[in-house]
Amino acid sequence: MSELRLILFDVDGTLVDSQGDIIASMTRAFEAEGLDAPTREAILGIVGLSLEVAMPKLAPGLDTPAHDRMVEAYKAAYMELRAAQGSQKSSPFYPYARDVLDQLAGIDHYLLGVATGKSRRGLDALLAGHGMTEMFLTQQVSDHHPSKPHPSMVLTALAETGVAPENAVIIGDTSFDMQMARAAGVRALGVGWGYHRPEDLDPHADAVIHDFRDLPAAIDRVWESER
Incomplete structure (x- = not known):
């Protein structure tokens, strides 16, 4: 298993x-x-x-x-x-995001979660509006943690799921996400379509991808590189 x-x-x-x-x-x-x-x-x-x-x-x-x-x-x-x-309409998915999320959620030993600067109320409204309330097993929001890049969100998610740091990865678009991952001792994958420049992610990320469809293979490579 x-x-x-x-x-x-x-x-x-x-x-x-x-x-x-x-x-x-x-x-x-x-x-x-x-x-x-x-x-x-x-x-x-x-x-x-x-x-x-x-x-x-x-x-x-x-x-x-x-x-x-x-x-x-x-x-x-x-x-x-x-x-x-x-x-x-106000917060549309990036191209292929929902398809890839469904793909990852279908893998038995993968657990999905979020670590966001949104409030609990804001995240709940977003997930409900997209019909994704049950998608993420662990949901870390700004109400209960210091701001990124403090590792509190990640450490709490690890504790809630029982997953070891070496078996976790953060997916994010900002240097704050990448620094949070490093502080928590987990791997970090940057995305190039977000709000920080891809070159600002490189010093902290294990890799940066530019198409959501590349995410599953990038995740595999990150974990294969540890073995």
């Missing part, structure tokens, strides 16, 4: 493309404080961090109460946009 393997996915920028709502929501959060919004590149550069960590990075000159108001304004705007469009 094969050993259990854990495949942990980041969400935004890895499984789904939610950049439209992310940028619009951040713009509204800044406008609520009478500020010009950061550039698209700056906003996407903090995706993956918890909002409480991301907001001071984008607006370093403000005090904590202002950052707290902006976090709440962002959340309210994001919920409004998602409710208006539905998850499948």
